[in-house]
Amino acid sequence: MNPKLRRPLVAGNWKMHGSRGEAGRLVGGLLAGAAGAGAAEVVICPAFVHLADVGRQLAGSPIALGAQDVCAEEPGAHTGEVAAAMLADIGCRYVIVGHSERRALYGEDDALVARKFLAARRHGLVPVLCVGETLAERDGGATAAVVLRQLDAALAAAGAGAFEQAVVAYEPVWAIGTGRTATPEQAQEVHALIRGRIGEKDARISASLRVLYGGSVKAGNALELFSMPDVDGGLIGGASLQAGEFLAICRAAGG
Numbered sequence: 001m002n003p004k005l006r007r008p009l010v011a012g013n014w015k016m017h018g019s020r021g022e023a024g025r026l027v028g029g030l031l032a033g034a035a036g037a038g039a040a041e042v043v044i045c046p047a048f049v050h051l052a053d054v055g056r057q058l059a060g061s062p063i064a065l066g067a068q069d070v071c072a073e074e075p076g077a078h079t080g081e082v083a084a085a086m087l088a089d090i091g092c093r094y095v096i097v098g099h100s101e102r103r104a105l106y107g108e109d110d111a112l113v114a115r116k117f118l119a120a121r122r123h124g125l126v127p128v129l130c131v132g133e134t135l136a137e138r139d140g141g142a143t144a145a146v147v148l149r150q151l152d153a154a155l156a157a158a159g160a161g162a163f164e165q166a167v168v169a170y171e172p173v174w175a176i177g178t179g180r181t182a183t184p185e186q187a188q189e190v191h192a193l194i195r196g197r198i199g200e201k202d203a204r205i206s207a208s209l210r211v212l213y214g215g216s217v218k219a220g221n222a223l224e225l226f227s228m229p230d231v232d233g234g235l236i237g238g239a240s241l242q243a244g245e246f247l248a249i250c251r252a253a254g255g
Contacts (some may be wrong), residue, residue, distance in 0.1 A: 008040040008253040009167060009210050009228065009233040011066060011128060014102025016047055023050045027057045029243030034062055037247050038254025040233060041078060043094050044240065048082055055091040066094030066128070069102060072115035084123035093190050095120050096235070098130045098150065100173045110153035112154045117154045121162050128235065129154055130214070131194070135174035144193055151197055160201035168211045169235040175215030177237060184228050187213045191230035219248035226253050 018026065023046055034042065041136075045066040046054045055065045071081035087095055096156035097120060108116075113129070120127040131145045131150040151168065170190050172182050191211045200205035213225055214235030225231055234251045239245045 006208060006210055006232050008255075009212060010040050010246075010250045010253045011042065011043040011045060011094065011096075011167075011169075011233075011235050012246055013068060013099070013214075013235060013237050014044065014046045014050075015068070015237060016102075017241055018046065018050065020050065020053060021153070023054055024057065025123055026241065026243055027063075030063060030247065031057070031061055033243060033247045035160060035222050038140075038249040038252075039252030040178035041252045042250050045094070045096055046182050049130065051087075051092065052090050059091075064093045065090050065091050066096065068099070070095045070097065070116050070120055070125070072112060072119050074119075084119045084125055088123045088125055092125060094126045094128055094167070096130060096169075097104060098127045100132055100171055100176060110150055112151040113150070116155035117162070117166070118158050121158060121165065126165055126167060128169050128212070130169045130171050130235070132171040132173050132215075138172065138174060143190065147190055147193060148197055153192060155179055155197070155201065159196060160205055163202075163209055163230045165207050166209070168209065169214050170194060170211060171214035171235060177216065179216055181221055181225075182213070184224050184231075187225055187231055191228065195230050218250060219252065222252035223248045 043064045045068050058065055067087045070084050075083045097116040102108045115129045117129055131147045133146040137146050146198045176183050194211050194218050195206050198209055212230040212233045212235045213231050217234045218239050
């Protein structure tokens with residue numbers, strides 16, 4: 001498949017930011033400018049407590065709703081958790097799984113992330129599977145081994161077929177919130193590695209799989225990153241909290 005035939009995707013990860021009022025104003029700004037955002041598919045992922053409010057604002061709009069995390073278990077006695085069925089019920093289409101902050105700060109290992117991936121797929125959600133290496137791992141020449149280990153855990157649990165309705169996001173941990181960004185060539189190298197691994201299992205799914213880059217993407221560097229043949233958009237952190245900046249990134253992705 002020609003890369004240009006994969007519809008670009010830009011997802012905004014709001015992390016643990018914003019009051020109800022701030023979330024509402026941000027969504028309002030995004031909706032006001034969405035018509036000029038180009039051809040990219042746009043997703044925003046607010047905190048759990050804002051999902052219902054934001055979902056109501058987005059109803060009937062071209063912007064999709066996503067969540068930042070999901071429980072691996074089915075609904076039941078899991079205090080403090082949110083099940084995939086619940087996210088689907090309030091209108092989520094996407095959910096981030098395995099973000100580096102979840103892995104590093106909350107001890108989520110590859111096996112747990114794979115179970116979350118499976119839970120999302122069981123309930124019709126599109127998982128955005130995050131993979132990426134730390135600076136020490138990159139400097140040690142372990143980038144490929146780390147990224148493929150993380151990817152292989154989900155592949156082994158769910159099979160290549162599950163990636164027909166999934167997204168992979170490469171987020172070099174050393175470039176998240178640091179102001180450092182992988183060069184377009186560094187990003188392309190890892191994105192091609194990811195696509196190649198899926199291609200070993202299913203060439204058709206590999207060709208259609210959207211692989212996003214996440215790591216200090218801004219309006220100023222987005223076009224150069226997104227011009228790489230295997231970079232299909234971005235998972236955006238801090239820049240997604242500013243409507244104008246985020247919409248500029250969407251325009252860069254959508255041409």
